[in-house]
Amino acid sequence: MKTARAKEAEVYDFIASELDAIKNDIGNNGSKTRANKYTCMALKSRAMLYAATIAKYNALLTPSVATPGGEVGIPASRANEYFQKSLDASKEVLAGPYDLYRKNSDLGENFYEAIVSKSANTEVLFVRDFSVSESKKHLFTYENIVRGIREDNLSSSSISPTLNLVESYDNLDGTPGTLKTRTADGSDFVYYDKTTDIFANKDARLYGTVIYPGASFKGLPIEMQAGVMEWNAATQSYQTVEGDVLGKLYTDGKTQVAPSGPHNSIQEVSNTGFYMRKYIDKNSGASTRGIQSDVWWVWFRLGEIYLNAAEAAFELNKPAEAVSYVNAIRERAGFGANSFTTATLTLDKIRKERRTELAFEDHRVWDLKRWRIADKVWNGNSNNPDAVAYALYPYRIVKPGDPTRNGKFVFVKKVAPRFKSPRFFQIFNYYSSFDQDVINRNPKIVQNPFN
Structure with a gap:
């Protein structure tokens, strides 16, 4: 009954193999609330990118966050393999029946709608949906609406x-x-x-x-x-x-x-x-406790897949391919068709695009962790902007x-x-610790590094 921990690489390999095994049999074509082939490949695109960057950048971290048995840490030699798997999965999604949302000539409003609009939204792949009429709703708008236009007598601006x-x-x-x-x-x-x-x-x-x-x-x-x-x-x-x-x-x-x-x-x-504007419901009554909101939560959308592809391609030394992906995202935001070139595109610029495109979509902290720079960006120093x-x-x-x-x-x-107080991410924050009672019940569970 006492099973040893799998290696971190084995976990990612299992995810990839499972997704490949089911992608052509899962069905649910066209659904945004049930997984289909493209949801599988979107998850693979993201997971393999995580594996690749952990493999590459954990080895460059001093000290590296790893265990001798590989329960934590992926061999740097496998980074390009994972980058290629991420890029291939991204291409499958990009070749599918999805397009970047471009319905509103007002580019700012268009970007807002790309996340919240449920009407023939061609960008969104997979969501957790809600419905006011079915009493499946949430209080996110109530908690984050602009104070001056709130419709209730309590709450607003929980996130600033x-x-x-x-x-x-x-x-x-x-x-x-x-x-x-x-x-x-x-x-x-x-x-x-x-x-x-x-x-x-x-x-x-x-x-x-x-x-x-x-x-x-x-x-x-x-x-x-x-x-x-x-x-x-x-x-x-x-x-x-x-x-x-x-x-x-x-x-x-x-x-x-x-x-x-x-x-x-x-x-x-x-x-x-x-x-906040992203994810805030503009419908009447959505900021009240009585009506609430049914804006969906987006798990996967095409904007992320373009950026996954750009990052993987750049890491694989395919700058022309990377430029084509990232420029598609930037053009939608109002930049010129060729705002980046192979001469001007850098990895830092791709990472910045992820921050601006995917803000509040639950990526930033995980990106900083997989790039192994969270402890440098959020170093607890009040002189660090x-x-x-x-x-x-x-x-x-x-x-x-x-x-x-x-x-x-x-x-x-x-x-x-x-x-x-400055944000302080320490090296032991890359992985959570196991409680000692977990290890006592199964001594084969190896404690995470620095915990």
Whole structure:
């Protein structure tokens, strides 16, 4: 009864062999809620990519995360074998009856719909579905709707996207997505007529993923303002005035703190200056406890498969093939048809595409783990901008007599007030530990490394 642990490679080999064995017999053609041939190959595409990258990058990690018997750790010599299996499975899916979602000429709305739309959605392969009419529903929208437009008297903004994520979306001219809040010499703010202006000409996936200040949702502009900055002539400086009441007006009769914040300490309002859009239901009543939402949860969609193929092809030294896959994803987001070339495409750029395309779809933490860089990105160092969660707070300028500044908006980048501790991923976090009672019952269960 006491069975030894299988090797990590054996687990992935078993997954691959099982999927290959059943893919032509499983049926369910056209179903998005029951697995079919293409679901099998989507899972194989993902699993083999995980195996390949663990094989390659675990060997480069110092110290490597492995056990002498191979229960943890895959031989680096097998990396290319797994990359090829992932690429082959991806190609099977891409040759199937699916297409990237392109129904809406508004590219930001189109990307949002690619995830939530259930009407002839050609991109989605496999989902966990819900139905309000069948009383199979969930509270995700109730828990994450924008505070200023919530339909219930409780909850909202349980998840606040960070500035770190927002700035990972590039500008459409290919320049980095760092938002301009200060002049080049740092001597003054950059002043904007509208809060949306700072997000102009961005990768359309930003709009489809995140609700940023001034963006619309459910046909309503989402006003976001953390306070005002009033010019003090005596000190020749701005005095920041915030407040503890959402929707409060300033002495000039205009907004002081917007109904949707952001705010340093008020609960159930954005703490970072952003709200989620992806997976949030725009239907009436979806943010109430009574009606709730039936937006589905996407397990597999074609966007991921393109990126799996791009990564595997690049790792196999097939840059031309990799470029064709990643450019298809970027073109849908508003970039030119050939925004990457074989000369400009890098592995880091492919990894960044995964972050922006697949945000909030349960990939990021697993990607960082399989690339064996989670302990470096989230190293617990408060001086590491990747480890710290940042926020962006908009303020309205009050400076009568200065038409170039009065009534304009400025932005302040800051550490998210409720998330001040840097994220700290340690090397033993790559694998969970077994409780000692598990090992006591079966001594053949080998404990995971560093646990």
